[in-house]
Amino acid sequence: MNRLRANWDISLILLLFVALGLAYSVVNPLHEATDELRHYRFVRYIVVNGALPVQGQEPCRSQSHHPPLYYAAGALLTGWIDTGRDICDNPPGNRFWAFRFADVGTDNKNMYLHGPEEAFPWYGEALAAHLLRALNVFIGAGAVWLTWLTGRTIWPERRALAAGGTAFVAFNPMFLYLSGAINNDVIAALSGAALLYACARLLRDPAGLSPRWGLIFGALYGLALLSKFNMAAAGALVAFAVTVVAWRRGQWRQWLQVGLLAALVTALLAGWWFVRNQILYGEPTGFRTLTELWGARDPSESLPLALQELAPAWSSLWGRFGFGQIPLPDAIYSGLAVVAGVGLLGLLLSLLRREPGQLLDRVFPALLALDVVLFFAVLFNYMLISPAGAMGRFFFPGLPALGLLLFYGLSGWPALLQPPERGLPALALAANGAMLALSLVALSGYLAPAYARPPAFAEGEPIPNEVNARFDALASLRGYELSATTLRPGEALEIDLYWEVNAQPPGDFVLFVHLIDGSGALVAQRDSHPGTGNFPTRYWRPGDRFVDSIRLYLPETAYTPETATLSVGLAGPDYRLGITGPDGEGWGDALALGTLHLLPATQLYDGAEAIPNPLDQNYENQLRLVGYAYDSRQLAPGELLAVTLYWQALREVREAYRVQVQLLDAAGNAQATAEEHLFAASEEIFPFTIRLTTDPAMEPGSYRVRLALFDAGSGEVLSIVADDGHQIDNQLILAPLQVGP
Numbered sequence: 096m097n098r099l100r101a102n103w104d105i106s107l108i109l110l111l112f113v114a115l116g117l118a119y120s121v122v123n124p125l126h127e128a129t130d131e132l133r134h135y136r137f138v139r140y141i142v143v144n145g146a147l148p149v150q151g152q153e154p155c156r157s158q159s160h161h162p163p164l165y166y167a168a169g170a171l172l173t174g175w176i177d178t179g180r181d182i183c184d185n186p187p188g189n190r191f192w193a194f195r196f197a198d199v200g201t202d203n204k205n206m207y208l209h210g211p212e213e214a215f216p217w218y219g220e221a222l223a224a225h226l227l228r229a230l231n232v233f234i235g236a237g238a239v240w241l242t243w244l245t246g247r248t249i250w251p252e253r254r255a256l257a258a259g260g261t262a263f264v265a266f267n268p269m270f271l272y273l274s275g276a277i278n279n280d281v282i283a284a285l286s287g288a289a290l291l292y293a294c295a296r297l298l299r300d301p302a303g304l305s306p307r308w309g310l311i312f313g314a315l316y317g318l319a320l321l322s323k324f325n326m327a328a329a330g331a332l333v334a335f336a337v338t339v340v341a342w343r344r345g346q347w348r349q350w351l352q353v354g355l356l357a358a359l360v361t362a363l364l365a366g367w368w369f370v371r372n373q374i375l376y377g378e379p380t381g382f383r384t385l386t387e388l389w390g391a392r393d394p395s396e397s398l399p400l401a402l403q404e405l406a407p408a409w410s411s412l413w414g415r416f417g418f419g420q421i422p423l424p425d426a427i428y429s430g431l432a433v434v435a436g437v438g439l440l441g442l443l444l445s446l447l448r449r450e451p452g453q454l455l456d457r458v459f460p461a462l463l464a465l466d467v468v469l470f471f472a473v474l475f476n477y478m479l480i481s482p483a484g485a486m487g488r489f490f491f492p493g494l495p496a497l498g499l500l501l502f503y504g505l506s507g508w509p510a511l512l513q514p515p516e517r518g519l520p521a522l523a524l525a526a527n528g529a530m531l532a533l534s535l536v537a538l539s540g541y542l543a544p545a546y547a548r549p550p551a552f553a554e555g556e557p558i559p560n561e562v563n564a565r566f567d568a569l570a571s572l573r574g575y576e577l578s579a580t581t582l583r584p585g586e587a588l589e590i591d592l593y594w595e596v597n598a599q600p601p602g603d604f605v606l607f608v609h610l611i612d613g614s615g616a617l618v619a620q621r622d623s624h625p626g627t628g629n630f631p632t633r634y635w636r637p638g639d640r641f642v643d644s645i646r647l648y649l650p651e652t653a654y655t656p657e658t659a660t661l662s663v664g665l666a667g668p669d670y671r672l673g674i675t676g677p678d679g680e681g682w683g684d685a686l687a688l689g690t691l692h693l694l695p696a697t698q699l700y701d702g703a704e705a706i707p708n709p710l711d712q713n714y715e716n717q718l719r720l721v722g723y724a725y726d727s728r729q730l731a732p733g734e735l736l737a738v739t740l741y742w743q744a745l746r747e748v749r750e751a752y753r754v755q756v757q758l759l760d761a762a763g764n765a766q767a768t769a770e771e772h773l774f775a776a777s778e779e780i781f782p783f784t785i786r787l788t789t790d791p792a793m794e795p796g797s798y799r800v801r802l803a804l805f806d807a808g809s810g811e812v813l814s815i816v817a818d819d820g821h822q823i824d825n826q827l828i829l830a831p832l833q834v835g836p
Contacts, residue, residue: 104258105243108527112239112265112274115534116232120275122543124209125224126186128276129418129486133158134166135224135277139182141170149375150384155183158279160385162368164321165234165279169227178220189628195648196420202646203628204421204545208603210634227277235274235281239265241288242495248295249459249499256503259523263498266530268414268423268537273488279323280488286319287492290329291466294336298458303340304349306356312337313360320365324380325477326492328469333357335465339458386480394479401478403821404485408474412487412494414537419486421545423537434501441507442500460503466496502526549626549641558593564686566665566672569604570635571595575688577661584653584696584708587646590688592663594625596639600632604665604672608647609685612659614728616797616831618693621647632665649693654708654728654830657693662686706741706780712827714804714813718752719743720827721780725800728832733791736767736832738800739784744775751807756785758834759799766793772807795835802827 126132136157140148148159186207194203213221242264246257264270264284274281293311297304312333319326334354341350369379376384392400410428411419446460470493478484490497505526506519552558558574565571571594578589590608603624610619624631625643647661662685665672671684696709706722713719719742726737738756751774758767769787803826804813814822 104254104523105240105261108243108258108261108265109236109240111531112271113232113236115266115271115538116235116274117229118275119271119538119542120225120228120232121215122538122546123272123275123416124205124207124546125213125221127206127417127546128273128278129488130158131277132186134279135227136182137161137163137166138169138173138227138277139178139223141166142174143182147371150381151388160381161279162321162324162365164318165231165282169230169277172230173223173226176219176223176226178223180220187631187633189624189631191623191628193420194623197422199422199424199541201544201547201627201629203623204417205628206417208624208628208631208633209546224277228275231277231281232274234285235270238281238285238288238495241285241292242498245288245292245295245495246499248292248299249463250503251299253519255519255523256499256506259502259506259519259526260495260499262523262527262530263501264494266527266534267412267494267498268534269412269416269487270491270494271534271538272414272416272542273491278488280491283319283323283326284491284494286315286322286326287329287466287470288495289315290319290326290332291462291495294332294462295459297336297340298462300340303344304337304346304353306352308337309353309356310360312353313357314364316357317361317364320361321368323492324382325470325473325489328473329466329492331469332462332466336462390482391480392482397479401475401484403819404478408478408485408487408490410487411485412490414533414541415487416537416542416545421541423541427533434505437508438501438504440504442504443507445503445507460500463496463500463503467493467500469493470496546629548630549643551639551641552593554640559591560688562686563677564682565597565675568598569600569632569672570597570665572663572686573640575663577689579691580689581692581694582649583694584649584655585651587648588661588691590645590647590661590663592643592645594639594641594643596635596637598637600635602633602667604632604667606643606645607664607666607685608645609662609664610647610649610659610691611662612654612657612693612728614833615835616728616833618653618657618659618831619647619649621645650828650830651696651710652708652723652827652829653693654725655693655695659691659693661688661691663688708830712815713745713817715816716745717750717813718775718804719745720802723802723829725830725832728830730789730832730834732789732793732795732834735786735788737784737786738802738829739782740802741780741782742773742775743780744778746778750775752813753805753807753810754783754785755803755805756787757801757803758787758789758832759801760794761796765801766790766798789834793834796833797831798834799831800829802829 126135133156136155137148137159140153140157147163148157150159153159189203189205189208191203192206217225239261243257243261246260247254250256293315297308316330316333319329337350337353341347372381373379375381407415407419409432410422413428413431414423415421442460446457470490474489477489506522559576561574562572573593573595575593576591582588605622606625608621609617612618623645627645630641664674664685673684674682674686676682707724709722710720720740721743722741724739730736740754751772753770754773755768755770757765760766767787767789769785771785773783805811806813812825814825815827817823
């Protein structure tokens with residue numbers, strides 16, 4: 096009890112970490128975390144087969160390329176559970192989950208459809224998965240504790256530095272999220288923290304090097320290599336600490352002894368894994384087979400792309416949940432970057448103020464900085480060779496060092512710490528409070544809502560725009576509400592639908608929202624499982640009443656001005672539910688909710704008021720498409736269509752381009768194509784008209800218009816780029832038009 100009181104700070108941090116980690120675990124549905132399903136399959140493969148999986152020979156994909164420490168521990172923990180499922184069983188997928196992937200929000204953020212079989216009390220697969228998640232929470236708690244111990248070792252007289260630095264690990268929303276999920280990144284963080292702590296202890300050891308340090312480093316490094324292969328980089332950290340001690344004390348003989356003993360113990364613990372890989376894959380890491388199965392980048396060509404991906408790597412270090420589709424607001428990532436920058440400047444100030452002769456005061460920051468640099472190098476190298484490399488979790492082994500170094504730098508600002516004996520604990524408390532608040536906001540404000548079922552409404556509650564339309568015998572749309580009656584290109588319409596379930600549906604029906612203009616062309620469309628993915632009809636039960644909110648986006652290329660009709664319906668695999676009114680009259684299979692007025696976009700260019708359908712599409716900083724027009728929105732088969740494009744050269748160019756316009760059918764197949772050469776030499780906005788003839792045998796219906804721009808010399812297609820230079824797409828879909836009698 097006295098020890099707990101003496102260490103109340105880390106005791107409270109650990110208690111809060113475990114509580115939050117378990118909360119993240121419970122809120123996050125099964126297998127929604129990055130690669131969790133494949134990590135789970137690795138564990139189940141060991142349980143079912145009593146052996147490790149072999150890359151390329153599993154019945155279905157798992158994370159079989161990883162070392163087995165976490166998975167073996169998970170198999171021991173959950174081997175007694177009968178999940179009632181095959182290893183390769185897939186949860187029902189949500190085919191709309193990638194909708195506006197990078198947007199902050201709750202729209203189809205779930206990769207899978209989740210039902211009552213995942214609810215507490217858990218059994219079968221849910222029980223096994225939650226036990227594996229709980230194991231990871233306590234592994235994460237070990238990493239937090241070792242971070243604090245490292246800080247106490249480095250600054251034994253300034254415990255607030257340890258408490259403040261630990262906050263950036265314990266209350267990092269992404270670390271909490273992955274601690275509450277199934278993966279081996281958290282045990283890698285534990286391994287990294289253990290090796291960093293051992294290095295700090297060695298530097299403080301008054302006896303210097305001795306054989307026991309060879310045993311300690313060999314055991315820790317061997318276990319680290321069995322945790323995750325990127326832990327190989329930590330060998331440089333150990334070498335640094337051992338070499339510094341040998342240099343300070345002249346213990347070069349002991350340096351050799353420690354190195355040889357550490358190598359021997361490492362080989363005894365982890366050598367079998369590398370021998371196995373050599374036998375199975377022809378090289379000791381198994382990485383070559385991994386790239387053959389999963390794909391790889393060419394590092395000689397991927398540097399520009401990797402540099403662009405530093406921003407998502409940074410954001411996913413702090414909180415970008417799922418497969419990255421649940422981000423936090425950019426302001427949070429920017430704020431954390433500012434904190435890191437202030438900490439770095441403070442670190443430089445602290446180092447400059449140190450008196451000569453205080454060697455350890457310089458060695459310890461160098462140790463922490465080396466750890467950060469090593470694992471950033473590991474992360475960036477993986478970004479160069481892997482399409483999935485831009486994930487901050489690959490830096491987790493360096494997170495304890497980053498947290499301690501960051502807070503140490505913040506403490507270097509003397510203006511914040513006057514008087515120092517009171518200022519430093521206050522700063523540590525502020526850091527923990529701010530990070531704790533961030534972790535709670537991320538959990539309750541972004542993660543939980545992304546997977547929440549839609550809100551219910553009570554019987555007798557006032558309902559806007561009552562319609563009481565019955566969709567077969569399954570459900571009734573009691574009313575609806577629209578956020579606007581006018582829209583401009585790029586804007587979104589919020590639609591609230593008040594549903595009451597009458598009978599249990601026999602399967603999944605998709606909610607569709609259509610916006611159809613006066614020509615009959617489909618202007619905008621949304622398809623989704625109800626609840627924007629979180630309440631599919633397979634889980635509806637009689638008596639359910641809920642408000643389904645869905646957002647319809649008007650494309651930036653929408654043709655305006657125009658009037659369009661908004662309608663909704665429910666569709667099965669090959670039919671739509673019929674709709675009847677309160678008196679039993681038939682209303683077809685799509686219910687019209689109202690008429691919207693589509694207004695022109697705000698003009699983007701001075702003096703260009705006459706440009707129809709204004710756009711801002713930058714083609715690799717060479718040409719900008721600023722607007723377009725059709726000579727007709729309704730064509731008869733065989734009729735000529737004239738498309739006028741308004742271009743602006745972005746620099747003095749004397750180049751020829753090839754403009755391609757195609758009509759696409761519902762399946763995306765080109766039914767008519769026209770190409771013409773464009774010579775751009777002026778920075779003034781100029782029109783360019785291209786004509787294509789429809790086939791007399793074309794089927795009537797709505798057709799999309801696709802535009803592509805090519806370099807006439809090389810034949811390469813030009814990409815549309817954003818303001819920051821990243822590629823958006825290499826084609827542009829313009830407004831649809833109608834072909835028919």
